[in-house]
Amino acid sequence: MSDLAAPPDVATELERHRTELTGYCYRMLGSLFEAEDAVQETMVRAWRAYDRFEGRSSLRSWLYRIATNVCLDALGGTGRRARPMDLASPGSAEGPLPGALPDAAWISPAPDGRVLPETGDPADVADRRESVRLAFVAALQHLAPRQRAVLILREVLAWKAAEVAELLDTTVASVNSALQRARATLAAAAPAAGDPAAPLDEEQRALLARYVAAFESYDLDALTSLLHEDATLSMPPYELWLLGPAEIRAWMAGHGIGCRGSRLLPVAANGMPGFAQYRPSADGGHEPWALQVIEISQGRITGLNSFLDTQRLFPLFGLPAHLEAGRP
Template sequence: MSDVAAVDSTAGAAELQLEPFRVQLTGYCYRMLGSAFEAEDAVQETMVRAWRGLDRFEGRSALRSWLYRIATNVCLDMLNGSKRRARPMDLTSAATPYPSTLTEQPEATWVGPVPDGQVLADGGDPAEVAARRDSVRLAFVAALQHLAPRQRAVLILREVLAWKAAEVAELLGTTVASVNSALQRARATLAASEISATDPVKPLDDEQRALLARYVDAFERYDLDSLTALLHEDATLSMPPYELWLRGHEHIRQWLVGHGAGCRGSRLVPTVANGMPAFGQYRPAPDGGHEPWALQVLEISDGRITGLNSFLDTRSLFPLFGLPERLDA
C-alpha cells in the first residue's frame, strides 16, 4: 500500500470512529454557544483536534468522554471574553407597534434557531426524545446563556445529558464537590429566569396539527381576526436582528396592519426548529413569485401560540434549513 493510500485509510477509519458523535456534539455545543453556526464551527474544530490526537488516545476513558472534553475546551475558548447571546426580550422592554426607528444589532447578539436534525439524534425512548427537544427550545438556550461558561457546561452535562457528577468532574479537571456546587448555582439562576412554558412538537397530535393548519390559513389569507384568535393574550412577537419586540395580540395585530403590512400575501413553507414548529416565510416579490423574508419559529402552550419569533437573516438561515431560494408564482 502506498503512503497516500495508507493515510487515506487511516483518515477513513478515524472518520468512522468520530462521525457517529457529530449530532450529539453539535447539540451540546449549540446549547453552550447559542448559535447553530458557531456550534458547527466548534464541532468541526473538535473533530480536527480529535483526528490529530486519535493515535495518542489511550482509551483510559470512553471515546465519548474524550470528545466531550475537547468540545468543552473549544466552547470555553470561544466564549472567553465574548458577550452572551440573548433574545430581544432579554435586552429591552416591550415596544409599541409604531416605533419611530428600528434598531438592528449584529448576528453575534442573538440566540439563533437550529434545525432539529443538526442537534437531535433520531430514535430512542419517546420520553428521552421529548426531553432532548425541550432542552433546545429558544427560551431554554437563552436562559443557559445567563450562566457562566463552566456552570453552563456543568448544567448541560448533568441535567440534559445525565452525566454523573464524577464524570463531569473528571472532564473539567475539578472535584465532585465543585461540580455539585456549580450545579446548585446554575439551577438557582435558571429558576430566576422564569423560562416560559411551551409544548413540544407532537407530529401525531391532531390538536396541534389543526392549530398549525389554522395559523397557515389565517396568515396566508392575512385574516388578522382569525390570526389574533390563535394567539395567547400575552403572546410575543420578535424579529432579530431588530431589538424591537411586542407583547399582546392587540399590539401584534396593530404591527401587522402597519409596519408589517408587507407580509400580506405571504406563503409559508413548514419546517421544524429547536423542537418547535417553524415556517419559512416568503413575501410577494415585485417581479412575481415570492422571496424569502423570515424564518418563523412558533412557541405554543395550551393550544395557543405564545411566541412568534421571526428571524430575518434568510441569507444564512434558509440554506441551513434546506428552504428554497424563492417560490415561483
C-alpha cells in the same frame, strides 16, 4: 501522528457523534453556525490527537472533553447571546423600527435534524427537544461558561457527577456546587413553559393549520384569535418586540403590511414547529423574508419568533431561495 496515519475507520467513528456534539455546542454557544464550527474544530483536534487517545475513557467522553474546551475557548471574553425579550421592555407597534444589532447579539434557530437525535428512548428524546427550545437556550446564556457545561452535562445529558468532574479536571464537590448555582440562576431566568412540539398532537396540528390559513389570507382577526393574551412577536436582528394580540395585530396592519400575500413552508426548529415565510416579490413569485419559530401553550400561540437573516438561515434549513409564481 500525521493526518494520513490515523486508522481508516476513525473518521467514521468520529462522525457518529457529530449530531449530539452539535446539540451540545449549540446549547453552550447559542448559535448553530458557531456550534458547527466548534464541532468541526473538535473533529480536527480529535483526528490529530488520536494516537494519544489511550482508551482510558470512551471515545464519546473524550470528544465531549475536547468539545467543551473548544466551547470554553470560544466563550472567553464574549457577551451572552439573547432574545429581544431579554434586552428591553416591549415596544409599540406604532413606533419606528430600531437599528439592527449584530448577529453575535442573538440566539439563532437550529434545524431539529442538526441538533437532535433521530431515534432513542422517547423520554430522553423529549428531554433533548425541550433543552433546545429558544427560551431554554437563552436562559442557559445567563450562566457562566463552566456552569453552563456542568448543567448541560448533568441535567440534559444525564452524566454522573464523577464523569463531569473528570471531563472538567475538577472535583465532584466542585461539580455539585456549580450545578447548584446553575440551577438557581436558571430558575431566576425562568424560561417560559410551552407545550411539547413534536410529535404534534391533533389539536396542535389543527392550530397550526388555522395559523397558516390566517397568515396566508392575511385575515388578522382570525390570526389574532389564535394568540394567547401574553403572546409575543420578535424579529431579530431588531431588539423591538411586541406583547399581546392588539399590538401584534397593529404591527401587521401597519409596518408589517408587506407580509400580506406571504406563503409559508413548514420547518422543524428548536424542537418546535416553524415556517419559512416568503413575501411577494416584484416578479410575481415569492422571496425569503423570515424563518418563523412558533411557541405553543395550552391551545394558543404564545410566541412568534421571526428571524430575518434569511441569507444564512434558509440555506441552513435546506429551503429554496425563491418560490415561483403559482407555486402552492
